[in-house]
Amino acid sequence: MPASGPAFPVLGDTMEDAAQQADVKLGQPDFIQFKDVTKKFGDFTAVQNVSLDIREGEIFCLLGGSGSGKSTLLRMLAGFETITDGRIILDGEDVAGVPPERLPLNMMFQSYALFPHMSVERNVGYGLRRDGVPKAEIATRVAETLELVKLTDFAKRKPSQLSGGQRQRVALARCIVKKPKVLLLDEPLGALDKKLREETQQELLNIQRTLGLTFIIVTHDQEEAMTMADRIGVMNLGQIVQVGPPRELYEQPNSLFIADFVGALNRFDGVVTSQVGENAQVRVQNGMTLKILSPYEFNEGERVKVTARPEKLSVFPADSNEAPTARNALQGQVTFVGYMGDQTDYRVMLDGGVEVKITEQNHHMSTKIAIRTGDKVRVDWPARSTALYSA
Amino acid sequence: MTALLRKSRDRLGRGFVLLPPFLWMFLFFLVPFLFVLKISFSEAIIASPPFAPLFEYDPDEGVVRAVLRFFNYGYLIDDDLYLRAYLNSLKVAAVSTVICLLIGYPMALAIARSPKARQPLLLVLIMLPFWTSLLIRVYAWIGILRQDGVVNNILMGLGVIDEPLVLLQTVFATYVGIVYAYLPFMILPLYAVLEKQDTSLLEAARDLGARPIVTFMSVTLPLSTTGIIAGSMLVFIPVVGEFVIPALLSGNSTLMIGKVLWTEFFSNRDWPVASAVAIVMLVVLLIPIMIFQNQQSKERN
Secondary structure, three states, X not given: OOOOOOOOOOOOOHHHHHHHHHHHHOOOOOOEEEEEEEEEEOOEEEEEEEEEEEOOOOXXXXXEOOOOOHHHHHHHHOOOOOOOEEEEEEOXXXXXXXXXXXXXXXXXXXXXXXXXXXXXXXXXXHHHHHOOOOHHHHXXXXXXXXXXXXXXXHOOOOHHHOXXXXXXXXXXXXXXXXXXXXXXXXXXXXXXXXXXXXXXXXXXXXXXXXXXXXXXXXXXXXXXXXXXXXXEEEEEOOEEEEEEOHHHHHHOOOOHHHHHHOOOOEEEEEEEEEEEOOEEEEEXXXXXXXXXXXXXXXXXXXXXXXXXXXXXXXXXXXXXXXXXXXXXXXXEEEEEEEEOOOEEEEEEEEOOOOEEEEEEEOOOOOOOOOOOOOOEEEEEEEHHHEEEEEO | OHHHHHHHHHHHHHHHHXXXXXXXXXXXXXXXXXXXXXXXXXXXXXXXXXXXXXXXXXXXXXXEEEOOOOHHHHHHHHOHHHHHHHHHHHHHHHHHHHHHHHHHHHHHHHHHHOXXXXXXXXXXXXXXXXXXXXXXXXXXXXXXXXXXXXXXXXXXXXXXXXXXXXOOOOHHHHHHHHHHHHHHHHHHHHHHHHHHOOHHHHHHHHHOOOOHHHHHXXXXXXXXXXXXXXXXXXXXXXXXOOOHHHHHHOOOOOOOHXXXXXXXXXXXXXXXXXXXXXXXXXXXXXXXXXXXXXXXXHHHO
């Protein structure tokens, strides 16, 4: 998979938007710095030359598949793994050689790692007891934190007597009661069911905002990353592939890998047939010609990959009016209709022999089925919603 | 109707599975125990078997008389030899258990924390001694500890001592033998518990500000209580009645109830007293077992 290729600004104002929003709530821009960090386990390189700055008060997501090195990076910051090469600076201090118990950050483990022999109360107070906080103060701070995570009634229970969601909140309480500067969350919602996830996401965001914490979240779930993060760093094979706000990653991926990893994608292989200014034409499989708006110059005859997100595509009955010239309009036949309630997924076999995915929001309340499997349709999308990558 | 049938069939099935162990316990534990109990209420006579029958038929009056003689138990109280032997056995067992725990815990922890691939090898090394007879292994200790044995030769060769130390037939030798023989019984249950411990708990403790030693005391140790209790029981209970090791290594240095039992049975041929000794020992041992059971059921709640 080619990792290089020209970025393609589709919505030019997104970056400024994100930056402006960011400036309002964020502090010190280089609060946590990864400088050329490498981690090797024997011959295996888990993390390779990662450089990254994380702002104070930001929610930063490390997104990647299993084995991408995201957890290793987090564990190095938490002091659980030694750093093979490079430096990690936390609030001006090098973390190398500092044992985990002395770092001003706390980690919420994927398994929650609650102490099974202690009550909720004692779990939450554990960190404070280790710091030698006076007993009376421990009691009040534990009570306050349990109230914040709505577990006051469960203070005397053992972790085995709690539900998954409650355990997750104990794990959170146990960290935030220590008032760390940074909270590391390893797949924080991984073990929860969908409805609970959404609620918990909201709770986490509220707590983050209330306490002004810096969150670093490790996840493999791009949806989770998109909804929670201020910025996302996508990792693959131990390297950071792209860092940016969710919108930028989705709309302006810097590589086909990112485009494919974040969100669904229709892909075509093609050859550039002409480019006049930004208006390029690409001939794809079976002689179909696509119109594409690309700020980058491609040579005539250059092999390219063309991508378009399913939700940018629309389906119309085949006999409806012809599309404006700035759009792509291709004929095809519906092979699959998936009604999801809020949206409908279509698969259309284009006459050129390529199948595309289309997602349409069901804007209107209607029980009428407009398009069925087998219908002849026209698939239509704007030239500017199509991206080009060098093959 | 079918539900009822299924229920009774299920019950029958369960009974079938449970029957063999119950039968086993009945035949090989309860029946011999009742024999021993019976003999303990008897009287030593010169005959074969060397004890008076408990039930006698009196043809004159046409009745069966059962004569329960309690004086064997009284005898155990009268002669303080038995009390001293019991107490000393308990002391030896307790001290051996503590030593086994102190040596065994770090070993079990080290095995549990070593790379997964190496653990089977280390466990085999722990169990390897069982492949040789206990008797031979204890004899080997005689070779190591005696006046011209390995230890004395090395120490003299190094010039640490001028005269050979008296090691054999001492309390020291008793403890060496017992701890050596019973250490695996401590290590294995401890390993089983420690190996299952979630390492992320240790990381969580560190992350929350606990130094490694504090992590051990507040997380690892309390979470291994079941292993500590199981291992301690497995060492304590058999050591109380241990005979072979003190017989070979202790000489007259250590008075233990196992040896007393042996003497009563084989030297004095006083089966009733020997049986009474055995019964009392069983009762003494039931106490720690019951504490253990109680602890376990508490844990489950």
